[in-house]
Amino acid sequence: MKYELQLKNIKEGFRKDVERLSKQKISNCYQCGKCSAGCPVAYAMEYPPSMAMRMIQLGMHDRLMSANTSWFCVSCETCTTRCPREIDIAKVMDTLKIMAQAGKYKVSDNEVPIFDWIFLKSIELTGKIYEIGMIGAYNMLSLNPFKDVFPMGVKMILKGKISFIPHLIYNPLEMIKNIMMFRKIRKKDRERIYEKNV
Amino acid sequence: MARIGVFVCHCGTNIAGVVDVARVAKYAESLPGVRASIDYKYMCSDPGQNTVIEAIKKYNLDRIVVSACSPRMHEGTFRKTMERAGLNPYLMEMANIREHVSWVHSDDKELATQKAMKVMEMAVAKVRRSEALSKMYASIEKRALVIGGGIAGIQAAIDIAAAGYKVVLVEKEPSIGGRMAQLDKTFPTLDCSACILTPKMVAVAQDPNITLMTYAEVVEVCGYVGQFDVKIKQKAKSVNSKCIGCGVCITKCPNKKSLSEFNEKLAPRKAIYTPFPQAVPNVPVIDRENCTFFKTGKCKICEKVCPTGAIEYSQQDEIIKEKFGAVVVATGFNIYDHSNYGEYGYGEIKDVITSLQFERLLNSSGPTDGHVVRPSDHKEVKNVVFIQCVGSRDEAKHRPYCSRVCCMYTAKQAMLLKDHYPETQSYVFYIDIRSAGKNYEEFVQRAQNDYGVVYLRGRVSKIFERGEKLIVKGADTLSGAQVEVEADMVVLANGLEPRSHAKELAQLFHMSYDQYGFYNELHPKLAPVETAISGVYVAGCCISPKDIPDTVAQASATAAKVCALFAKEKMEVEPLIAAVNPLTCSGCETCYNVCPYSAIEMEDKEVKRGDVRHVAKVIESVCKGCGACVGSCYCKAVDLKGFSDRQVMNQIEAATQELSTKDKLQSTI
Amino acid sequence: MANDKKKLNVVGFLCNWCSYAGADMTGLGRNLYPSNIKIIRIPCTGRMDPMMIIEAFHNGADGVLVSGCHPGDCHYSEGNFYWRRRYPHLKSLLEHFGIDKRRFHASWVSASEGKKFAEVVKKVVAEVKDWQENG
Amino acid sequence: MFKVAYFPGCSLSSTAKEYDVATRLVCEDLEIDLVEIPEWICCGATTAHITSELTASALPAKSLIWAEKHNMTITSPCSACFSRLKMAHINMEKDAELKKEVEEVTGEKYNGKAEVLHLTRVMLEKYGIEKIKEKLKKQLKGLKIASYYGCLMTRPPEVSENDRVENPMIMDNLARALGAEPVKWAYKTECCGAAFSLTKTEIVRKLTGEILKDAKACGADLVMVACPLCHSNLDARQPEISKLLKTNFNLPVLYFTQVMGLAMGYDYMDLMLNKHFIDPKPLLKAKGII
């Protein structure tokens, strides 16, 4: 359990990054634990939300970023709604994930990022979500090709709930605009996270 | 030419740590009229004041500037110093280089020093135009008004009366006693609240120096220290002085539609009632909004059964005018209304109760005769969860402060529950335990160690009903675990807040209050029971949450202040008042119309030989020096002593000029 | 602190009971604000003679702030109502004479609002600066 | 005629087709004109906001801008889409910097004027339950309905604009208006694990299991939802959860527009009730509704 505190991560570094990107004042957290008490998935998290907040306060990025905590957050906003210090904890969780995906800090859990990547690719290319392709791609990439295909997936197809053709943006011009937009966004995101030109 | 002395204070490092005081003193020497300038470590200390007096003698000074802290802090001190040096006290000005400079500009010492020089220069400019003023005195009405009959008001009234002064105690409820009367036993000694309070209530009723006015409220206040003119509304009780308190009317009254405020709405009460059996005075009142007779014209049972003919339906509200020399305000507190907490059921789950309701349940003269049962189904309880800091330390609910007593009363309540029912189990959810007081920490430890109360460190996120049980979802941050407790009852440690009408009362007296409505003391440390309004004192929970020992100490302190005031024959008042120059007055009556104190009268006066004009005149004993007349007079015929046009204009001039170049030269050398 | 090193001079008239005490509270709370403001204590905003404000601008003040008790809380019952009535007239009059509206401010700060006073000063200084730099 | 900009969302054209169909049917009867936003693109759902703040605002912004241009209230029957649209709107309002960036990448201006409401609020508040009552053909007597709100249309309060987020009543009031009996239960706003439907199914099973347990324990005959994500967790995963918990919940899960449709006289197939994993037919027959 011993941990050597690093002043630079308390004063600037990690904690500053989280505060800047989430626009939340983490030092406001007085560790009441209300977020952890109401979080529906805290039971499965390595560190419950309040502990995550404390780890940000102390700049413990190595422990927190390699824990499953933020990846297990379902964004249900229960914590945000009830925090007595008006901290948007859900947004902080989002920020941790954004930072992890941008690769600024080390990450361990790889499940969710793969899903996100496919999901956003789908939107980028088609404007909408192409379910069967997505589920397939996800299962392939996460090395679990038959996950969920039986029995739910099959039933879904039988019930006509999943379509085989991608829903497209019909207008090709819109499609190109869409792809261009994603390009611009990616550039801006990197600038922001790595504090370039901002 | 004036002979001015400038005294620059270091205030230890409070000022000198930021401002280069030597440079300020040096700069003073360059200002016209300044004959001496001295800096010293603590100017308000005895040697500091002696330095001032010696300098006045040595340099033959006729006026001085003390460049130190706020005049609100030490103006009085240095006026007395002036007197001791044989000078008129109003020829002294303070330059506030602490609160207004060193403490707020500590980020840039150079700019702070320059500003300190400027602030000092402005005071020098002002004092140059100061005039000697003669002292004024006012008489004192040696009667005190105490508002609020909780333990604070009771104690203040008893102490003032003991010194031989008359007191009127005004209480808006039908009985005195306040919140303490509602409590069961009190921490940290667990003695019974009623047992220690009732004797004091009786003492109030029997004291010939105390006039008790219950069911009454202050509605209007004029005047000032020594001479407050107060209007008190005595609400109609519908029961007159023939009442002997036999209680037959209460027993026979068929109307029990209202809920007892005293029992925190846990039980009904009659339309004619005393809040509780030991009420003082033991005279019932009729709640006209709910009485059958007042609503429908039929009933009158109470009148029929009363053996003394004390029922008087025709009574009217009465306005009583009284004069007082001093006022003690002790209006106490309400508890936070947890219907703002959706996660705790919007106040709609019956078995989630407030701390005060729990006190009533514990109390053997309470609605359940001391049986702790669930309000929903009157079943006895086994598992009880206590949640601390409800409506306290919660910015999201706009109550960021700590309510100071709830950690303690929660421990108390958990212990009392165990005393009543050894087979029960209590769980306390807390964030921190604040138990600073004599024997307080030991008390909380006892709850944990001897009474087996389980303390869990975390705020509860949600309470909901499952069947007959309440599910409490909390956390224990120390172990990092989510915990769920199945409870029969949940008791919230509701925070303390001022009475809902506290602001209105403050406005009657022009007292200041904070954003919650708690009254502001004159100084948080050195004048904790005085207010900015001289002659008005405050005690108890209307200032901030506190326990009974602190409340009583404050109440006695207000009594000491009142007695000190009354012990004087006359009272010195500041002569900083307005004066009209009849030669320039055009008789427009503007000032007459704006003066909030009616301190201006119009008279026909011979201003020059043979020239009789209609002009304004200030009644000196009435003028409070607000300056409204000065700000309104188009002819500049009225001026304010101590803040005269010439003084302020001089300050403006100094404020807008650059520092003289001399200092710059010196600082570069 | 956003101290303006260039000459920028704001004269602040503060009522003794609320805003002056509030400014004392700012000090007690160690809340920092720009040093450009020079404070003059007056008994009440009702004491404000329009001449004093004109005099301040005439003497070269870049900005003026008048601050008193919240309406309803005046130590002298009504003084700040008089000021509240006068303020908009005076403001438009000054604008008429070419005094930019960013230079003249009024605020309500109570004895307990130390933090607020610091905010007010920051805001006033920023506006005056804006006027100074951008015309 | 009452016009609203309609953002169906990806799920409604596939996994939740029946929600779309029922909604359009009911709205036609109520004379609510659902104008589908042409060439709408996905709102980014539960993914964009954990990947890039800008993406999370830029995707919905395109639809918001369309609605603003056409001066229409924008609505979505999907809670996730609604939440993203509204969040983007709020975030751009609060954060001028973000708004600027969104305008840069989309190449269009947003004036923050679009009104974003969940379909429940458009129909039950803007249009009004009283007016709906006039169109009813039958009463759903004896049907005990647990209204499930979940998180996305509820929290945070800025999104739902509800001052009683811990106990919303809008769907319960609808149930009562339809002649059914709203069930009082504790889990109406608990999270079902929506976003984890594919990635962390074991969490979804646990959370959804708790919700189903409470609904059942409180005596519900069916659960009424207003979100395709909630629906797929509660309905499609119900058999496996039943198996896991060794019970048989057999709790049909219907979209609120389907329930309305029943009271407005549509039948089983019109409302595509056959699409559900838990077949509501036996229940509805038993209650004499179909």
Ligand SMILES: Cc1cc2nc3c(=O)[nH]c(=O)nc-3n(C[C@H](O)[C@H](O)[C@H](O)COP(=O)(O)OP(=O)(O)OC[C@H]3O[C@@H](n4cnc5c(N)ncnc54)[C@H](O)[C@@H]3O)c2cc1C
């Ligand atoms: C649940 C609970 C348990 C507690 N237990 C303990 C304990 O064990 N030990 C302990 O030391 N402290 C305890 N306290 C704190 C204690 O109650 C307070 O310290 C004490 O009651 C404060 O007394 P007070 O006179 O200031 O206020 P109050 O008791 O509130 O009295 C104020 C009085 O003024 C009257 N009033 C209000 N406004 C007006 C008006 N405008 N005109 C005329 N009259 C007016 C009210 O009717 C009331 O009678 C407890 C508090 C709570 C909430």
Ligand SMILES: Cc1cc2nc3c(=O)[nH]c(=O)nc-3n(C[C@H](O)[C@H](O)[C@H](O)COP(=O)(O)OP(=O)(O)OC[C@H]3O[C@@H](n4cnc5c(N)ncnc54)[C@H](O)[C@@H]3O)c2cc1C
């Ligand atoms: C490190 C520290 C920091 C603190 N900071 C703060 C703070 O920031 N704010 C705050 O509010 N409080 C603070 N306090 C608390 C504060 O110091 C006390 O509340 C306060 O000083 C108590 O004053 P007193 O008069 O009771 O006692 P004391 O200051 O101890 O005065 C007692 C006096 O009695 C004299 N005396 C003793 N016995 C006899 C005798 N037999 N005959 C004659 N004279 C005798 C002593 O010489 C002494 O002068 C602090 C305390 C400490 C220790």
Ligand code: SF4
């Ligand atoms: S609820 Fe808020 S204050 Fe409490 S621990 Fe969580 S983040 Fe911190």
Ligand code: SF4
């Ligand atoms: S938003 Fe995330 S961290 Fe907050 S309660 Fe929901 S799952 Fe837990």
Ligand code: SF4
């Ligand atoms: S006079 Fe004021 S500034 Fe000087 S030492 Fe005393 S308190 Fe401090």
Ligand code: SF4
């Ligand atoms: S008149 Fe009747 S209802 Fe009214 S107080 Fe008397 S007995 Fe009670």
Ligand code: SF4
């Ligand atoms: S009013 Fe009459 S009946 Fe009632 S308590 Fe007084 S004396 Fe007794």
Ligand code: SF4
């Ligand atoms: S006294 Fe204890 S329970 Fe009350 S607000 Fe303070 S910390 Fe919370």
Ligand code: SF4
């Ligand atoms: S200063 Fe003028 S307005 Fe104020 S009380 Fe005196 S006479 Fe009246």
Ligand code: SF4
């Ligand atoms: S306002 Fe001035 S001119 Fe008019 S009556 Fe008063 S003092 Fe005289």
